[in-house]
Every structure is written in structure tokens, then in C-alpha cells.
Amino acid sequence: MALSRKTKIIAGIVAVVLLAVITVVSILATRKDTPEVTTVKVEVRKELRSTVTSSGEVRPIQFMNLTSEVQGRIEEIYVKEGDQVTKGQPLVRLDPTQLQSNTDAQLAAFQASQDEVRVSQSQVTAAQNNYASAQQQYNVAQVAVDSARQAIVAAQADVDRAQVEVNAANRELSRNQQLLESGVIARSEYDAAKDRVENAKASLNNAKSNLSSRQLSVRDAQTRLAQQSVLVRDAKRGVDTANLSVASSQSRANQSAATLRGQRNQRDKTLQVAPINGVIAEIPSKVGTFAVAGLSTTALLTIADMSQINVEVKVDETSIEKVEVGQKAKIKVDAFGDLEIAGEVIQKTPLAVGKSQTSGGLSVNINVQEAKEFRVVIQMRDLPTEVQAGLRPGMSATAEITTKVVNDVVAIPLQAVIEKKADDAKALPGDGAPAPNEKPKMITGVYVLRDNKAKFVEVQTGIIGESDREITSGLNAGDEVITGPSRVLNTLKEDTLVKKQAKKEGAPASP
Secondary structure, X not given: OOOOHHHHHHHHHHHHHHHHHHHHHHHHHHHHHOXXXXXXXXXXXXXXXXXXXXXXXEEEEEEEEEEXXXXXXXXXXXXXXXXXXXXXXXXXXXXXXHHHHHHHHHHHHHHHHHHXXXXXHHHHHHHHHHHHHHHHHHHHHHHHHHHHHHHHHHHHHHHHHHHHHHHHHHHHHHHHHHHHHOOOOOHHHHHHHHHHXXXXXXXXXXXXXXXXXXXHHHHHHHHHHHHHHHHXXXXXXXXXXXXXXXXXXXXXXXXXXXXXXXXXXXXXXXXXXXOOOEEEEXXXXXXXXXXXXXXXXXXXXXXXXXXXXXEEEEEEOOOHHHOOOOOEEEEEEXXXXXXXXXXXXXXXXXXXXXXXXXXXXXXXXXXXXXXXXEEEEEEEOOOOHHHHHHOOOOXXXXXXXXXXXXXEEEEEEHHHOEEEEHHHHOOOOOXXXXXXXXXXXXXXXXXXXXXXXXXXXXXXXXXXXXXXXXXXXXXXXXXXXXXXXXXXXXXXXXXXXOEEOOOOOOOOOOO
């Protein structure tokens, strides 16, 4: 039976609708099965920088915490917080009354010890004069001994001459006796010879007596010399004793002088002056407060040396190995907005600081779950005058440290680089299944778009920039790398059919 025209029209409409449904379902199925990805062309970058960003605070080159070294009530504070001070400028004065009294008393004691030294020195002079006199008397006694000995020699000569005369007179007497007995001479001549013998004997006796007297004189002179020698020794001992007395007096004077210097030093410390040029950071004490010294010494004020201003930041333990002394940095201080200040790393501490610690050092209790940081000091360079004047200790700051710079480098977005198990990335020739206890081999690579298919390419990477990563091998300029989204990259397989995501109108180009 022939179909009516109306029936044919209805059949045609049904066929068209059915074809449209099949087309829509096919399109939806195709979209569901073919993942959409974004891609980027590999290009050679002129420069790529690896940086480490950390926060911290502005710190001066040094702090000087001035504390009271003596006791006393604070009478006057000459400065206020924020004042610029120069070295030697008076800052705080304590009541000096008691310390001044102690100094005056010690000065009197010192002057008395000085007088004692002068008295001892005069005693030395007297002892030296006495010694010189005794030595002179000793010399006189020595001369007397020598003279007496010479007199003995003369007296001995007189004795010898008198003995000769006696002998001659006796011989003449013997001859005259013989001549007398022979009747040759008269009796008178014999008597004269006999008288000459008696006179010679008398002269001999006188000479012997004189010799004995001279010998006694020598013994007396030697006795006086010995006595004078004792006096010389006593005088010399007196000089030595006087010198010892001077040395002892001088030692006491030196001790008194040292004590006086100590007292004056204590008195002078009642006036605290600035030890360095800087700015007054804090004044915890007030006028009228009684300052104490010792273990619980009173804090007077804090001076910050702002001649060289640093920024101290804490770098995470995962990044500290990249930081080295001498690296350049860009610093932003919160108080100055987006102003960038040049800096240079001058110190990297070797000890880690737990985020709950307030200072560095080795801790007795080890907390392996707590993140660790390292203190890094960055010196600010080429500070404008107005900026340096406005910087204050403790201001918050952020530092971006440039750890490495490479030029003419192949770089791709960070999200394009992934790590996969070797068997998940693609079947590599000769690769077998890992042993049961063997850790699966991980390889680093990217997916490259070739003929609308994802091709996994193993790459070697270098430094990591702010949003890009260096590729040292595996890619060439012009390659089209799949960058995401990451949920798609992690599910891609080798030779997976993908579709480039259509660029929305008005959207920026892919990086």
C-alpha cells in the first residue's frame, strides 16, 4: 500500500531527529574519550633565575645593651627612644655621692702611702751616707795598718843595725883586751871599747823595744780595721734594709693607686656614655629607679648600630643548600611597600632552628616532626639616605635570594614536568617487571604532542625558576609540550589520543 504524503513527512522528520541524536551522542562520546590538554612551544630563554624567598626582619649590625655596672639611683636620662647618638655622648647619670666619697677616702690613703715612700727614700739616703762614711773609715784603718807594717820594717832595720854595732863593739873589745894584756894599749882605750859595747847593747835594746811597740801598733791597727769592716757590713745591711723598706712602701703605694683607679672607675661609671654611634632602640628604666649591679643588673637602654643594616631571614631546610654567602638578593620592607632594596648574603648559620624555638643551637629534646629553618643574614646595599633614615630594628621584610642564573636555556612550565613509573610512562625496550621487593624505577619526563598523540619523553632537568624549569637534555626548541591540567597528565599513557584545548576568545596565550 502506498504511503501517504503525511506519513512520508513524519518518517523523514524521525530520520532527521534520529541522525541528529546519533551525531550528538557520537560527539559527546568523542569528547569523553579524548582528553583536552593545553600545550606550549619549547623556546630558548635568554635567562632563567633560581630564587629562594624567605621572610624575616630588619636587624642592625649590632645591639649594645647597656646595663648598670654600679649601684645608685638614676638621676637623669639625657636621651629618648629614637634619638641618634654619637660615641662618647652622655646617656644616663646615676647618683655619684657614695662612690665619690669612697674615691676621696682612697685618694687620701694613696697620698699617705706616697709620703711613706718619700720617708723610706730619705732613710735610704741616710743609710747610704752612713755606709759611705763607714767605708771611708775602713779605708783610713787600712792605711793605718799599712803604715804600721812599714814602721815595723823600719824598726826591724834599726834592730839589725844595732845588732851589727853590738857585734862590732864586741870584736873591738876583744882586740883591745888582747892588746891590753900585751901592753900595747892603755887601759883607757880598753875601757872606751868596753863602753862602746854597752852603748851598742843599749841601742839594740832600744831598737828591739821600738820593734815590739811597732808590732803592737800593727795589731791595734788590724783590730780597728776589723771593727771598721764590721761597721761597713752593718752600714751596707742598713742600705739594703732601707731599700727593702722603699720597695715595700712603693708596693703599698701601688696597691693604693690601683684601688684608687678602681674607685675612680666605679665613680665614672655613674655616667653612662654611648660606646658606639647609633640610635636609641629602647629605654626600659626611668628616672628615680634604683639601679643595681651584679647578677640581677638593671638594664638602662639599648643602642642599635645602624651604620650597616642587615635583614635576617629564616630559610627552610629544604632550600638552605641552595643559599651561599655572596649571592645577591632583593629585599622588600613592609614599611616601604613595593620598594626593592639590593642586598647580598653575608652569613649562613650552620645550626638549624626549630620553628618553635626563639634562638638557634642544638636542642636537648629532638623533635623530628618539627620543621627546621636556618638563619641567613643579608646586608642591604646602596641604601638611599631617606630609606636608611626610615629603617628601624624589627621591621618586617621579605628577601628573594638569587641562588643561580643560567643563560640561553631551554625552559618549560613547572607543571609540564612529571615523574612516573617506567612501566606507566611507556614500555621501554629491555625493561622487565621489577622484582617483588625492588622499588619501582621513577623517571622524570614530559609529554610531547605529536600527531595529536601524547608521547612521553624522558628529560634531564636543571634549576627551577619562579614558574619554569630548566631542561638540560631531552627536548629541542620547537617541540610542543603538554602542560596540563595535572589531572590529565597523571592519567596519560603513551600514544594516548589527545585534543588541544580550544583557546577561548579574549583569553591570554599559553606561556
